[in-house]
Amino acid sequence: MRPLFHPALEDIKPEAILYALSDPERVAIYAKLAGAACGGTCxxxxxxxxxxxxxxxxxxxxxxxxxxxxxxxxxxxxxxxxQTRCAELDERFPGLIRAILTAYGQLPEQLKTG
Amino acid sequence: MRPLFHPALEDIKPEAILYALSDPERVAIYAKLAGAACGGTCxxxxxxxxxxxxxxxxxxxxxxxxxxxxxxxxxxxxxxxxQTRCAELDERFPGLIRAILTAYGQLPEQLKTG
DNA sequence: TCCGTAGTTCAGAAATTCGGAACTGTTGAT
DNA sequence: ATCAACAGTTCCGAATTTCTGAACTACGGA
Known part of the structure; x- marks a missing residue:
């Protein structure tokens, strides 16, 4: 198996984020990951x-x-x-992930900060 | 020419928004539209x-x-x-458009509310 | 009516996506 | 050591989507 590629925080592109989350199946997966203690296996x-x-x-x-x-x-x-890179990402693109999950009606409890 | 289709506010799907804005060319177009008084012609x-x-x-x-x-x-x-449907959209998906344009570094002055 | 301009539609080449089948890497049992 | 089971990846062909030049439509002015 090829080694897994992860972009550095500063190399993350908004278009890639939006593209990835323009598919409801991926959003469902991501929201579950961001939410429950589901172990995170595929x-x-x-x-x-x-x-x-x-x-x-x-x-x-x-x-x-x-x-x-x-x-x-x-x-x-x-x-x-x-696991999600939520915290990191929010630093780079403030409010983005939150707004997207909210738009999909999939913001998990864990992310409903105050 | 076929009549132009516009979805009703309640029929707007987040996946369509994200998909549309996952293309930097479309973002550039949209940001210009949201910004300047460029007349809005193609x-x-x-x-x-x-x-x-x-x-x-x-x-x-x-x-x-x-x-x-x-x-x-x-x-x-x-x-x-x-013309953009910014205001309407912000009602339906609060903060979404703003967060996206900000992520792209393309939030126009007009939308930098207080 | 005829021309120029703004934008749309068509069509085919190129690129992307989807998913079944075969494969890889790891653990645990014999 | 060998084998089987399992989690996930890779491969590859079919189907779908994207891109853009060329042809076309719609409107306004002379």
């Missing part, structure tokens, strides 16, 4: 309720999220641990 | 400085912006008048 996030995302598509979604700078992925044994 | 917005957008591509950009709900277009004689 397969734990594949089930959208109305549909189960195929493995290869899912893998691609994670690649898009990762390479846009939205999440960080790390292999841990046999599975992949994914 | 051709007035075609020049990006480093490149002139071909007519057909430009027309398509406007279609994407219009059908996502970001702008309103209206024929006025031989030309097309375009």
């Amino acid at each position: 397969s734990a996030l594949a089930d959208l309720g109305d549909r189960v995302i195929p493995k290869s598509s899912l893998s691609n979604h994670f690649k898009v999220l990762r390479e846009s700078g939205l999440i960080r992925s790390e292999r841990q044994g046999v599975e992949m641990r994914n | 051709s007035a917005l075609a020049d990006l400085g480093d490149r002139v957008i071909p007519k057909s591509s430009l027309s398509n950009h406007f279609k994407v912006l219009r059908e996502s709900g970001l702008i309103r277009s209206e024929r006025q004689g031989v030309e097309m008048r375009n």
